[in-house]
Amino acid sequence: MIELEGLTKRYGEKTAVDRLTFSVRPGVVTGFLGPNGAGKSTTMRMMLGLDSPTSGHVRIDGKRYDQLQEPLNHIGALLEAKSVHGGRTAYNHLLCLAQSNGIPDRRVDAVLDMVGLASVAKKRPKGFSLGMGQRLGIAAALLGDPRIVMFDEPVNGLDPEGIHWVRNLMQQLAAEGRTVFVSSHLMSEMSVTAEHLVVIGQGRLMADTSMADFIAENSRTYVRVRTPEPERLRDALHATGVNAVAADDGSLEVDGQPAARIGDVAAQHRVVLHELSPQNASLEEAFMRLTAESVEYHAHTAAQGQPPGPAPGQSQPPGGDRPTQQWGTGWKEGR
Amino acid sequence: MSTPYAQQPPPSPVPTPPGHAPHPPYTAPPGGGYSSPIPVTRAHLGHALASEWTKIRSVRSTVWTLGIMFMLVVGIGLLTAVGLDSEGDGYIDMPLLAGGLFGLMLGQICVITLGVLVITSEYGTGMIRTTLTACPRRGRVLAAKALVFFLLAFVTTTLACTLTAMIQSSMLGGRTVSPEDPVGEAVRDSIRNGELIATSDEWLDATVGAGLYVALLGLLSLAVGAMLRHSAGAITTMMGAVLLPPILSAFMIGESLEGVRDALLDYSPLNGLATLYGVPMSDEVNASGWPLLGVLAVITAVAVGAAAALINTRDV
Numbered sequence: 001m002i003e004l005e006g007l008t009k010r011y012g013e014k015t016a017v018d019r020l021t022f023s024v025r026p027g028v029v030t031g032f033l034g035p036n037g038a039g040k041s042t043t044m045r046m047m048l049g050l051d052s053p054t055s056g057h058v059r060i061d062g063k064r065y066d067q068l069q070e071p072l073n074h075i076g077a078l079l080e081a082k083s084v085h086g087g088r089t090a091y092n093h094l095l096c097l098a099q100s101n102g103i104p105d106r107r108v109d110a111v112l113d114m115v116g117l118a119s120v121a122k123k124r125p126k127g128f129s130l131g132m133g134q135r136l137g138i139a140a141a142l143l144g145d146p147r148i149v150m151f152d153e154p155v156n157g158l159d160p161e162g163i164h165w166v167r168n169l170m171q172q173l174a175a176e177g178r179t180v181f182v183s184s185h186l187m188s189e190m191s192v193t194a195e196h197l198v199v200i201g202q203g204r205l206m207a208d209t210s211m212a213d214f215i216a217e218n219s220r221t222y223v224r225v226r227t228p229e230p231e232r233l234r235d236a237l238h239a240t241g242v243n244a245v246a247a248d249d250g251s252l253e254v255d256g257q258p259a260a261r262i263g264d265v266a267a268q269h270r271v272v273l274h275e276l277s278p279q280n281a282s283l284e285e286a287f288m289r290l291t292a293e294s295v296e297y298h299a300h301t302a303a304q305g306q307p308p309g310p311a312p313g314q315s316q317p318p319g320g321d322r323p324t325q326q327w328g329t330g331w332k333e334g335r
Numbered sequence: 336m337s338t339p340y341a342q343q344p345p346p347s348p349v350p351t352p353p354g355h356a357p358h359p360p361y362t363a364p365p366g367g368g369y370s371s372p373i374p375v376t377r378a379h380l381g382h383a384l385a386s387e388w389t390k391i392r393s394v395r396s397t398v399w400t401l402g403i404m405f406m407l408v409v410g411i412g413l414l415t416a417v418g419l420d421s422e423g424d425g426y427i428d429m430p431l432l433a434g435g436l437f438g439l440m441l442g443q444i445c446v447i448t449l450g451v452l453v454i455t456s457e458y459g460t461g462m463i464r465t466t467l468t469a470c471p472r473r474g475r476v477l478a479a480k481a482l483v484f485f486l487l488a489f490v491t492t493t494l495a496c497t498l499t500a501m502i503q504s505s506m507l508g509g510r511t512v513s514p515e516d517p518v519g520e521a522v523r524d525s526i527r528n529g530e531l532i533a534t535s536d537e538w539l540d541a542t543v544g545a546g547l548y549v550a551l552l553g554l555l556s557l558a559v560g561a562m563l564r565h566s567a568g569a570i571t572t573m574m575g576a577v578l579l580p581p582i583l584s585a586f587m588i589g590e591s592l593e594g595v596r597d598a599l600l601d602y603s604p605l606n607g608l609a610t611l612y613g614v615p616m617s618d619e620v621n622a623s624g625w626p627l628l629g630v631l632a633v634i635t636a637v638a639v640g641a642a643a644a645l646i647n648t649r650d651v
Binding site: 026045048049050051052065066068069070071072073075077079082083084085086087088089092095096097099100101102103104107140144145146147176177178 | 369370371372373374375376377378382383385386387389390393394395396456457460461462463464465466467468469470471472648650651
């Protein structure tokens with residue numbers, strides 16, 4: 001269990017992490033999603049006691065990180081990039097970490113075997129590929145058989161087999177009752193691994209919801225219609241109570257109607273159709289809109305000199321009262 | 336799929352240490368979490384010391400720097416002794432063990448480099464984040480690093496110095512001093528029965544004293560490295576501290592600067608070492624090297640304290 005309360009980090013004028021409050025529960029994989037520069041890594045560093053927050057706090061199993069007696073048994077972390085001395089062999093790297101927490105030496109061999117690095121245990125990580133480096137980082141995270149595991153971009157640089165392995169590993173760890181917290185900037189990656197989602201943008205909490213809810217709220221289906229007479233078709237549809245929106249590329253988009261019905265209406269009014277196709281908006285797109293809005297929102301308030309919006313607590317999205325929000329607006333209401 | 340690691344089938348992620356029974360099937364306690372079958376120990380300084388010892392012995396820089404230091408000290412000591420020996424059997428106006436100084440003046444640079452690298456290599460590679468997540472008590476990490484490095488540097492330097500002193504003593508010792516030889520003030524106490532010998536004080540100074548001095552200088556480098564967090568910056572700083580004072584003093588010409596010049600010479604780290612070997616750079620020929628060693632110890636203690644304060648407050 002990881003609990004964040006009002007966690008804030010400022011670097012001079014810039015606020016990297018802005019009053020984050022959420023908790024990460026055991027037994028599920030929680031995805032931590034945000035575009036590059038959203039504050040994911042800073043947040044994770046604060047969780048691990050590496051950076052000290054400007055205000056607010058983090059509790060790991062109810063304790064501050066530096067109060068943990070045997071931290072590796074509580075929490076194992078795969079940090080960004082290779083946080084490894086390139087000249088120290090994989091075995092010795094894990095051995096020195098194990099020794100600092102009083103973990104028996106045989107555990108080092110066990111985790112090396114577990115991540116598939118047993119054959120290169122005596123090699124220096126300097127010559128490791130990105131994927132092997134990630135595996136070594138994961139081995140270090142699993143060393144203390146921790147109750148909480150935290151992975152920062154774990155699939156970076158892994159081959160498809162490695163990606164598959166990491167996904168299964170995370171789900172298995174969660175199934176064993178552990179808390180699994182994994183960051184990514186790829187929604188597609190999260191949608192197949194995470195059960196719960198925490199989304200941040202510009203350091204603010206944008207969403208804290210289950211993946212199922214997020215999909216239900218955000219997987220918008222619509223029908224794209226192309227016709228040489230868009231105005232006529234629009235009027236015809238409007239007359240039957242269906243609203244069509246003109247898209248940028250000159251096509252029409254119709255929400256919440258089967259394609260057949262639109263075809264029927266067009267036939268009745270003898271409108272020529274060039275395209276009539278049902279569309280599914282990807283979750284990636286939903287995520288991009290969600291976080292892009294946070295950027296716009298920021299620029300807007302900065303220009304008007306307003307104080308920051310409402311505290312991004314778990315129930316109140318920042319900018320939730322904005323009238324221009326489109327789909328993606330409803331992601332909170334159902335909770 | 337040509338890398339050896341990729342050929343292995345993805346192993347079971349369930350941690351099953353050898354010799355351990357496999358996990359009992361997990362039954363989720365309400366609101367609880369996972370609990371590990373591996374024994375939990377309370378981490379203390381002993382664990383940090385073991386960890387730091389593994390770290391220092393498992394990188395090449397340790398072997399290289401200490402190995403080169405050993406070769407410089409013993410090799411140059413040997414060459415000095417051979418050179419002096421070939422001068423003939425006459426009297427040499429120099430303390431018997433002083434030949435060890437020249438090698439150590441170069442060898443100390445290796446110890447300084449290692450002292451810096453012990454901490455800055457962690458910052459340079461990002462290893463420090465891994466280290467501090469494994470041991471969030473940063474003071475403990477720094478203390479363990481300092482202790483392990485200091486003991487290692489002290490033992491190896493003292494060994495090298497002792498070997499060198501034995502070479503000097505065996506090759507140059509036992510020479511007779513005739514009454515017409517110009518016996519300097521520095522060696523007047525070291526003549527017994529017309530022979531130049533090394534007193535027990537001289538032995539202590541040239542072995543344990545010199546080892547302690549260089550190890551303290553290395554520890555100071557470690558503290559500077561912890562404060563600057565940058566290998567090149569910290570090594571340059573330490574080189575400047577060691578080499579600049581005698582060079583600067585050469586530019587202090589004139590009566591008014593005499594005090595500054597003398598202070599620069601007296602308190603330069605090189606003079607501390609030279610004084611321990613009985614050949615001080617200043618005029619005080621009979622000075623003991625231990626007060627200067629005390630000064631270095633105080634400076635080092637302050638630097639380590641400052642490094643501890645900084646490491647606790649800074650983000651990594």
